[in-house]
Amino acid sequence: MIPEIGQFALILAFCFAIVQGTLPLIGVWKNQTGLYNLAVPAARAQFVFIIISFICLDYAFYANDFSVLYVASNSNSHLPLAFRLAALWGGHEGSMLLWVTILGVWTMAVTLFAKTLPDSFRIRLISVMGMVSIGFLAFIIFTSNPFERLIPAALDGRDLNPLLQDPGMVFHPPVLYMGYVGFSVAFAFAIAALLDGRLDNAWARWTRPWTTAAWVFLTLGIAFGSKWAYYELGWGGWWFWDAVENASFMPWLVGTALMHSLAVTEKRDAFKVWTVLLSISAFSLSLLGTFLVRSGVLTSVHAFATDPGRGLFILLYLVIVIGGALLLFALRAPTVGLGEKFDVVSRESMLLANNVVLVAAAGSVLLGTLYPLLMDSLGAGKISVGPPYFDAVFVAIMAPGLFLMGLGPLARWKKTSLPEIGTRLRVAAVISVLTALLVPFAMGKITLMSAVGVFMGIWVVSTTLILLINRIKSRQVTTPNLLENIKGIPLAFYGMLLAHFGIGVFILGVTLVKGYESEQDLRMEVNDVAKVGALSFKFEGAKEIAGPNYTSSQGKFVVTSNTKEIAILHPEKRFYPVQGSVMTEADIEAGVFKDMYVSLGEPLENGAWSVRIYIKPFVQWIWAGCILMALGGILALMDRRYRIANKRLTKETQDVQEAFDA
């Protein structure tokens, strides 16, 4: 009964989405209040029914209802409860339901928090989000029904893929989707603006917080995924340039460009056409990512069931949504105008360069991701594009952008002088060059890549600090009290600093782990000792233990440094009987300066094992950098400016409204 309620709720949500996506638009066009007042209630009703549907499916997982095909395929009665609930998004149908649920959450948020926008604009915005929802709900209902019954019911389920049985599964997909799908708001803003003919700095100011919020989620989602891969896959990699990773990374790059471009549009009323195009592109790349994952056109560790029928449906949807948006763009954008002029050396041109770099980087990732598909469909054979291409091209494109990151925020709007920036950054340049020479020397091996990497990382960190000092100094005349001075600087500025600082930390982490990680692949008998640098790893044998739905061989390693015991590691080799699969669970002693990482390979005779020991210097800095970036985004979101500006706007609109009414 519960699954039928879920299915019925989903169909009702679909009906409300149709109302939300069509009638209010007609209402705005024909100026019929009755129709456009439908937007908000329809959006909220849609949200409520999607949530009901979501809860019904998760209840089926909770109650081990194996008469539901999707539950029987992705869960098992021995699976721990948290994983059963998260198993909802462990397969194709449920992931799509999660997608549409999160779209519902964003739509709901828009109806709640975007109250200050002018009516016609707000109605169009909500209606466009309804249109996006129609396609996905139709996709679920007609091709991927998660509530399909299995008669007779299975005695027990086929279990969740053991790779997914990890706390990462609980957080990574929802947070990532919050980011992915969150760009639908910026997309809807762009479409509404094109329909409305309203592309001004007010529009940019309204779009900014929504874009930043989606970006924060996407940053965290990608970082979670990377961390998860690091400890789960057992060989210490943290990024693989896998098609699906790229699918989440491309919207991130374009979304980052969009955040910067929006700043120019808001402050200088420039880059308008470009900003709209980026808004459309960020979400289009999210949709493309969904297509790549769901249709199975590319091989990936994330590939689910592949079915050309489903792929065709999503492709058709892409053609309608993205094609429609770009057509509207082509028709309306020529009338937008260029905005204010700026000098070649100015903050505008620095931000333009930032945009070009980020978009070129996204383009190179897109090319690398789709290249195997291009070659195959041209009959040019099967090839795969791997890390060598991505590492080389991506780093080469991003490096100049990182250099500019140090200059950009110091440049003035409209026109700035290079010598002036140069003088301000002398200190940063000296510090960066010195550390770029000293750090590789201290690490014991000097290579060009690590010197360049350290230079870039320290450059970004030090210029960011100088920017802060400069800002405080320049305010000292008007605000002599240091505490008040610091308090008076807007949060958005601190947010930018923190996010840029995070990029620097991230670069240092990547550079040092790439340059100085070490790996040993060895055969260890019980009581063997492996030496890695100053550390000794003693293998004290493996014992059998039983988990809730698996059995495991758990090894014990005692790590000593100068005869002092510093860590005990318990890597495991788990066997999950339901799917008959073996999983490697590495054990990691994480630290600020290095991670010690041990994983078990295969059992050998007499209790010996093949063992992998990795030392990963500064690897945690990679994720710490991402978290700083996300925190920066959150600070920017908390800036009072948006709220004040919005309030002022409401007041104005109300005055105008009252003037009309009177």
Add this chain to the structure above:
Amino acid sequence: MIRLVKFLIPLILFFIAVVFLFKGLYLDPHEVPSPLVGKPAPAFTAPILGKAGKTFSSEDMKGQVWLLNVWASWCGACKDEHPVLMEMAKTNKIATYGLDYKDTDADAQAVLAAEGNPYKATFTDVEGKIGIDYGVYGVPETYVIDKAGVIRYKQIGPITDEILFTKIVPLLKELEK
């Protein structure tokens, strides 16, 4: 006019991408042609399952067309494939030999005893060394080897009825001529 065309560029690029994505839907990215197809099958000598002390040499198969099916007791997809192999065995026209990959003899024999044995004989590859020579990267995999000992076809993943009738049977007919 030129101004207008400029704004159409994103749309045009998008439609070019769509054409490729559409074509991509009908291609199988998992289908990687094995470099071994058309080359002599790597020679091996391996113990025969259930016949302690006896070994099998792939050289003995010269002059026969045969199938080498790589399987294991721990492999889930092999259980899906098993009924198809049993059907093939019943016809008595296809010589299927098993290669028990990274498995224990006891587990393998238990599976064959419980579910039926479709193989003329099964060889064991406990350490997976023969698997490396054959480029096995997932179980099950099946190789069709001709009278001259050349690999003529490689099936990655389970043999389905469709693959059996459209690919393997026609190929075997041709090779038996």
